[in-house]
Amino acid sequence: MSTLGARSESGAATAAPLPSLTLIGTGTVGAAFVSRWQRLAERGLALPRLALLANSRGAFACNGDPGHALRQAGDAAEAGRDPQTVRDAHLLRGDVVVDATASEAVAARHAEWVAHGVHVVTANKLGNGADLLRAQAIVRAARAGAARYGDAATVGAGLPLLRSIRELVAGGDRIHAVEGVLSGSLAWLFDRYDGDRPFSALVREARDAGYTEPDPRQDLSGEDVRRKLLILARAAGFALEGHEVRVDSLVPALLAQAAADGVDANLQALDDPLQRRLLEARRAGAKLRFVGRFDADGAEVGLQALPADHPLCAGSGTDNRVAIRSDRYREQPLVIQGPGAGAEVTAAALIDDVLRILS
Ligand SMILES: NC(=O)c1ccc[n+]([C@@H]2O[C@H](COP(=O)([O-])OP(=O)(O)OC[C@H]3O[C@@H](n4cnc5c(N)ncnc54)[C@H](OP(=O)(O)O)[C@@H]3O)[C@@H](O)[C@H]2O)c1
Numbered sequence: 001m002s003t004l005g006a007r008s009e010s011g012a013a014t015a016a017p018l019p020s021l022t023l024i025g026t027g028t029v030g031a032a033f034v035s036r037w038q039r040l041a042e043r044g045l046a047l048p049r050l051a052l053l054a055n056s057r058g059a060f061a062c063n064g065d066p067g068h069a070l071r072q073a074g075d076a077a078e079a080g081r082d083p084q085t086v087r088d089a090h091l092l093r094g095d096v097v098v099d100a101t102a103s104e105a106v107a108a109r110h111a112e113w114v115a116h117g118v119h120v121v122t123a124n125k126l127g128n129g130a131d132l133l134r135a136q137a138i139v140r141a142a143r144a145g146a147a148r149y150g151d152a153a154t155v156g157a158g159l160p161l162l163r164s165i166r167e168l169v170a171g172g173d174r175i176h177a178v179e180g181v182l183s184g185s186l187a188w189l190f191d192r193y194d195g196d197r198p199f200s201a202l203v204r205e206a207r208d209a210g211y212t213e214p215d216p217r218q219d220l221s222g223e224d225v226r227r228k229l230l231i232l233a234r235a236a237g238f239a240l241e242g243h244e245v246r247v248d249s250l251v252p253a254l255l256a257q258a259a260a261d262g263v264d265a266n267l268q269a270l271d272d273p274l275q276r277r278l279l280e281a282r283r284a285g286a287k288l289r290f291v292g293r294f295d296a297d298g299a300e301v302g303l304q305a306l307p308a309d310h311p312l313c314a315g316s317g318t319d320n321r322v323a324i325r326s327d328r329y330r331e332q333p334l335v336i337q338g339p340g341a342g343a344e345v346t347a348a349a350l351i352d353d354v355l356r357i358l359s
Contacts, residue, residue: 019119019358020051022091025100026073027055028210029123032347033100034070040351047351048096048358056103093117093146096354099124111137114147121150121353123346128234129154129227132241135234150353155182155228156320156340158349164336165235165324173326175236177295180322181312182228184341185212185219186290188318190303193288199274200267211318211341215263220250220270222290222301229292229299232322240299248302250274250290281305287313311335318342 023030030053041047050066052059057076060069091097097113099106099122107126111134114120120127120138128135128151142149152158165175181187188211192202203220206212212219226245233240249256252273258266281288286305289312293300306313311333315321320340323333339345 018049019094019096020049020092021096021098021354022052022054023050023098023100024054024106025098025103025124026053026070027100028343029346029350030055030100031070031074032343033098033350034066036344036347036351038067048354051095052090055101091118095119096121096357098122098350098354099127100350102126104130108134110134110149111141114138114141114149115144117146119147119150119354119357121153121350121357123153123350125154125224125227125231127151127154129231130242132234132239135230136239139234148357150350150357151231152353153346153349155231156322156336156338157184157342157345158352159320159322159336159338159340161232161320161322161336162235164334165232168324168326168328168334169235169237173328175238175324175326176330177293177325178229178232178236178322179291179293179312180232180320181289181315182225182232182292182320182322182340183219183290184318184320184339185216186225187315187320187340190288190290191316193274193278195275195278198268198271200270203267203270204264210343215260216267217251217255217263221256222247222249225290225292225301229294229301232292233294233299236294238294238296238299240294245292245294245299245301248300250303277303277305289313 023033037050050062052061053069053073055073057078060072062069096119101124104126107124110120110127128138138149152162155161185206188206189202193199203216207216218224226247229245230240230242252269254269255266277288284305285308287308289304289306291304291312311323312321315337318339318341319337321337323335325333
């Protein structure tokens with residue numbers, strides 16, 4: 001099979017007659033992407049051809065039946081988790097790669113693909129939400145104009161957050177501060193948490209409903225919110241490095257040190273500290289919200305007790321809610337709210353980006 005690496009490095013890629021789609025990642029989001037793509041195709045929507053699915057175990061040609069390729073991908077034997085499978089994708093200038101992994105190795109290739117004329121649409125936050133140099137390389141590659149970069153699925157699962165910030169900046173507005181409830185799972189947990197049930201019981205319920213990662217420490221540590229905040233800040237023109245974001249993790253040491261199979265047994269380590277935070281907030285007439293915030297003075301992620309009428313206290317369920325303050329929205333922030341979590345909305349955001357880029 002031809003590889004993009006060989007073609008693009010030699011600069012010899014030729015225009016494909018019709019753009020085709022390669023989906024990397026066939027897990028929760030990848031599978032939702034394939035189902036949505038099939039539903040939309042059945043409804044007669046004009047979609048690019050879904051040519052290839054890849055995961056860490058191999059690459060699978062769709063041959064007109066992505067459902068079959070998805071089953072093959074799911075059934076494939078373990079092959080040592082070698083990202084080589086990604087390099088084996090047959091990519092031509094004008095094609096689209098959809099990254100539905102959380103893979104560092106795949107994210108490390110985003111800028112190169114865009115520079116070589118392959119559009120990238122991603123739910124993977126490690127492209128522009130990790131290393132600043134990598135994020136800047138992606139922006140430079142996209143500005144060069146050979147291909148575009150679609151990242152609406154990385155923050156707020158397609159809510160018009162990044163788009164709004166970029167449009168404000170492009171229109172000459174200056175962003176002063178952005179703060180938001182950026183994690184659907186933490187939004188759900190603190191919307192529900194009223195002290196009647198221990199916090200750990202709610203975490204188990206959220207995990208069983210698929211709102212958290214299988215290991216809920218990934219959500220509770222604030223790491224996911226840090227990445228989203230970096231993506232928003234960079235879109236707003238703040239060249240923020242990951243280490244500049246102060247993250248106040250909810251995970252106590254005992255739980256942080258637990259082995260993967262010991263997480264459940266140690267979840268109750270969350271209960272007493274959070275019970276105290278809840279009582280303090282109540283005494284002050286406040287509500288607990290897990291918030292990410294940046295402005296010119298810095299960036300932080302953590303649990304905050306906010307006045308009940310604060311813009312971030314509205315919203316329910318897994319809603320994300322983000323307040324943007326700028327020259328234009330100085331007195332009252334621009335507030336964007338809506339479902340910001342889950343495989344379905346994320347897959348929809350990926351397909352929207354694909355269609356926007358190819359339109
Ligand atoms: N789940 C959600 O609701 C949600 C919502 C918003 C955003 N996201 C983001 O979407 C991304 C995917 O999430 P997910 O929940 O679908 O994860 P997942 O179920 O764990 O699936 C990840 C997929 O990536 C593949 N993969 C990993 N490393 C790879 C590599 N080097 N080369 C090729 N494929 C590789 C895995 O391959 P194997 O199958 O071989 O392991 C798997 O198919 C993540 O970045 C996540 O943060 C998820």
